[in-house]
Amino acid sequence: LKVDPSLVHRLFYPQVPLVMAARSGRRVSAMPVVSYASVSDAPALVAVSCRPEGFTCGLARKARSFSLSILEKAHAGALERLATGSGAKVSDKLREAGLAYAVGGTLKVPVLDDAVATLECSLRYSRKFGDHVLLVAKVEDAWASEAFTDSWDFARYRPLLYSGWKGGLTIFSEG
Numbered sequence: 001l002k003v004d005p006s007l008v009h010r011l012f013y014p015q016v017p018l019v020m021a022a023r024s025g026r027r028v029s030a031m032p033v034v035s036y037a038s039v040s041d042a043p044a045l046v047a048v049s050c051r052p053e054g055f056t057c058g059l060a061r062k063a064r065s066f067s068l069s070i071l072e073k074a075h076a077g078a079l080e081r082l083a084t085g086s087g088a089k090v091s092d093k094l095r096e097a098g099l100a101y102a103v104g105g106t107l108k109v110p111v112l113d114d115a116v117a118t119l120e121c122s123l124r125y126s127r128k129f130g131d132h133v134l135l136v137a138k139v140e141d142a143w144a145s146e147a148f149t150d151s152w153d154f155a156r157y158r159p160l161l162y163s164g165w166k167g168g169l170t171i172f173s174e175g
C-alpha cells in the first residue's frame with residue numbers, strides 16, 4: 001500500500017517517548033517527543049526535532065537548555081496531559097501534569113523525580129528543516145536508575161512504547 005510521505009514517522013512506531021522539559025525565569029514547560037536521536041558519543045550530542053510554534057520548543061531555545069527524561073508505563077497519563085495541553089496557557093506545565101521535579105545538578109533544567117533516566121542538555125545548534133526545527137544539544141550530565149549499568153536490565157526497566165495517537169496516547173503492549 002502507498003504511504004503518504006507526511007505520515008512516514010508513524011512507520012517508526014512503536015517508540016520510547018522522552019519528556020523534553022525546559023525552564024526560563026519562572027516558566028516551566030514540557031512535552032513528549034519521539035523525533036529524537038543520539039548523534040555523537042564523544043562529545044555526547046543529541047538531537048530533537050520540534051515544531052517551532054510549540055511553546056516548549058520556544059522555551060528550550062530561549063533558555064538554550066533542556067532536559068530529556070524517560071518515564072515508565074505508570075506515567076502514561078501524565079504524558080498524555082503533556083501532549084494535549086500547551087505550555088503557553090500555564091506557568092508550570094509539569095506541575096499541572098502532576099509531575100514533580102527539581103532543578104538540575106548541572107544546568108537549570110527541570111529533572112523529573114519519577115524519571116528512570118534524565119539528560120541535562122545545553123543547546124548548541126538549532127536549524128529549521130521543513131516544518132520543524134532540529135535542536136542539537138550537548139549532554140552535560142546524565143542520570144539513570146539502578147536498572148541501567150552501561151545498558152538496561154529489562155527485567156527491571158519496563159519501557160513505555162508509544163504506538164500512535166488514536167483519540168489519546170496508545171501504548172504498544174508486548175502481549
Ligand SMILES: Cc1cc2nc3c(=O)[nH]c(=O)nc-3n(C[C@H](O)[C@H](O)[C@H](O)COP(=O)(O)O)c2cc1C
Nearest residue numbers: 017031032033034035050051054055056083086087
Ligand atoms: C508520544 C508523543 C511524541 C511526540 N513527539 C513530538 C516531537 O518529537 N516533536 C514535536 O514537536 N512534537 C511532538 N509531539 C507533540 C507535542 O508533544 C505536543 O504538540 C505538545 O502539546 C506541545 O506542547 P507545547 O505547546 O507545550 O509545546 C509528540 C506527542 C506525543 C504524544
